[in-house]
Amino acid sequence: MKGFTHILVVSFVAFRSVFAIPAKGNKAANAAASAVAGITRGASTIVMKEVGGVPGNECLTFRNNGEIVDAACVNTSADRQVTPSTSASGADVLLVQRSFDAGFRPDLVGKQACVGFNGTDFKAVDCNASGTQFVSLVGGQLKSGTACQSGHDSAAQLTVDSSGSKCVGVTITTVTPAAP
Ligand SMILES: *[C@@H]1O[C@H](CO)[C@@H](O)[C@H](O)[C@H]1NC(C)=O
Ligand SMILES: *[C@@H]1O[C@H](CO)[C@@H](O)[C@H](O)[C@H]1NC(C)=O
Numbered sequence: 001m002k003g004f005t006h007i008l009v010v011s012f013v014a015f016r017s018v019f020a021i022p023a024k025g026n027k028a029a030n031a032a033a034s035a036v037a038g039i040t041r042g043a044s045t046i047v048m049k050e051v052g053g054v055p056g057n058e059c060l061t062f063r064n065n066g067e068i069v070d071a072a073c074v075n076t077s078a079d080r081q082v083t084p085s086t087s088a089s090g091a092d093v094l095l096v097q098r099s100f101d102a103g104f105r106p107d108l109v110g111k112q113a114c115v116g117f118n119g120t121d122f123k124a125v126d127c128n129a130s131g132t133q134f135v136s137l138v139g140g141q142l143k144s145g146t147a148c149q150s151g152h153d154s155a156a157q158l159t160v161d162s163s164g165s166k167c168v169g170v171t172i173t174t175v176t177p178a179a180p
């Protein structure tokens with residue numbers, strides 16, 4: 001039993017040091033990660049194009065109020081861009097590249113926005129808000145639990161099927177992040 005306890009202690013120390021090395025060796029990455037409320041930013045920023053989206057306006061775009069619509073694929077525009085990333089608790093999230101202003105989203109001024117599900121809609125929410133149901137890309141579809149993007153409505157607004165029985169896919173293009 002003594003031997004077993006010893007092994008446990010040794011492996012715990014080894015486990016800690018694996019994580020301590022990159023933490024000490026990469027201060028810039030640490031600072032960047034902590035600046036976004038515990039979100040570890042992913043390497044690739046993307047634009048998502050709805051399969052079967054509004055012809056000529058298929059790219060998912062964040063409006064000033066944080067809602068998502070199909071619009072032209074202006075891939076260099078921050079409001080089209082998201083970065084698949086990881087939350088502090090290890091959840092897959094989509095970090096929204098654009099910023100928001102006090103006129104439309106006072107709750108998002110100076111905050112990092114992630115795509116969240118509020119029970120009916122997928123839209124930009126504070127990444128650090130408690131109890132957020134995050135939306136992520138799963139198998140090429142936007143999903144949050146059982147809910148998925150089901151397409152768009154007649155106003156080109158993204159629609160959600162909370163049961164996940166009708167889901168549409170998106171294709172992605174990797175882009176250079178634009179200024180927020
Ligand atoms: C995130 O939220 C926690 C509590 O919910 C708070 O303590 C922390 O300061 C917040 N971090 C940022 C960067 O807003
Ligand atoms: C969810 O977001 C949509 C779009 O902004 C809004 O119309 C709706 O009232 C919100 N629902 C809840 C429960 O907050």
Ligand SMILES: *[C@@H]1O[C@H](CO)[C@@H](O)[C@H](O)[C@H]1NC(C)=O
Nearest residue numbers: 047048049073075171172173
């Ligand atoms: C922009 O992105 C969309 C999909 O995300 C892609 O279909 C299109 O080819 C891209 N356009 C350019 C010019 O890269």
